[in-house]
Amino acid sequence: METLLNVENLCVGCAEFTIVKNVSFQVQKGQVVGIVGESGCGKSTMLKSIVDLSDNNVFVQGGQIQFNDLELTKLNEKKLRALRGAEICMIFQKPETALDPLIKVRDQFFECVKYHSKSRVSKDECYKKSKRLLEKLHFDNTDRVLNSYSFELSGGMNQRVALAMAMINEPQLILADEPTSALDVSVQSQVVRTMVELRENYGTSILMVTHNMNIVAQMVDVIGVMYGGRLVELGSKDEVLNYPMHPYTRALIDAIPQMDGSRPVGIDGVPPSFSKSIAGCPFSSRCGFLKNKCDNSLPPMAFITDRHWVLCHNEVAK
Ligand SMILES: Nc1ncnc2c1ncn2[C@@H]1O[C@H](COP(=O)(O)OP(=O)(O)OP(=O)(O)O)[C@@H](O)[C@H]1O
Ligand SMILES: [Mg+2]
Structure with a gap:
């Protein structure tokens, strides 16, 4: 497989604080990658920064965004404008x-x-x-x-x-920000089907951000789970959905509404505030598997397979 987009250690934020923190992932040619996470976790901020469509006060604070052999964080506005709409297109929620x-x-x-x-x-x-x-x-x-x-x-x-x-x-890459969330369920599946077909017919790579796990389950190859501005788990769709390792990923999967009448399980607590710096795991205040060190140090990546990793002290200890 050939890498089309390589995001490494991306940090995005404004003068006062950092929103997206050390995010790394790749999109291979012809691949559909979905980033999921609850409202406010930094998905749009991350996506918009790729083609420099960030709000005026938001900027890339560190890291690399490589598209083919171009380093996007170093491109001037003229070159970026030529790339947008031609090689990289963005689809919005509305x-x-x-x-x-x-x-x-x-x-x-x-x-x-x-x-x-x-x-x-x-x-x-x-x-x-x-x-x-x-x-x-x-x-x-x-x-x-x-x-x-x-x-x-x-x-x-x-x-x-x-x-x-x-x-x-x-274009070689479509960036889609919640492309289906303003639509009703039957139309959602039409749009999802259309996007899957685009990949099949044209080999277009798609990077999509959404809070909807169901959409992700229908159309992506790789899932990244975002929490508090960080990617906390990344792996193939099957790995992440069948063997979720991060307590937050498990909670997101449990929160998917089922057809059998059972109630979806919510996640207690609120996400961390971006304006406060956190020494430990961003999920620690809501996690049911808390250990002492979770509050004090950020877990390193623990690799479950060569492509599936998680940011969790519990997995590091195994
Ligand atoms: N221009 C900005 N200046 C300061 N903070 C911002 C700015 N834009 C977004 N934020 C903050 O960054 C955080 C992440 O916002 P973002 O829109 O990226 O989240 P999201 O995951 O896309 O949420 P949603 O699912 O609701 O679209 C939020 O707390 C938001 O308040
Ligand atoms: Mg958003």
């Missing part, structure tokens, strides 16, 4: 933020192509290409969609249009 309500869908496709395509493409060629892409995404009446404004389409349709738009220049 498709409305990606689509302009005042411009017809077909013209927005053309805007994307005009600014980012490697070669000159005519309006007519772009229309045909957009149509083919929308057909692949299971739209029936592609002419109608292309001639619509985004407010004339449903939320699920808009998200699939946003996906098609992200795909029009055949």
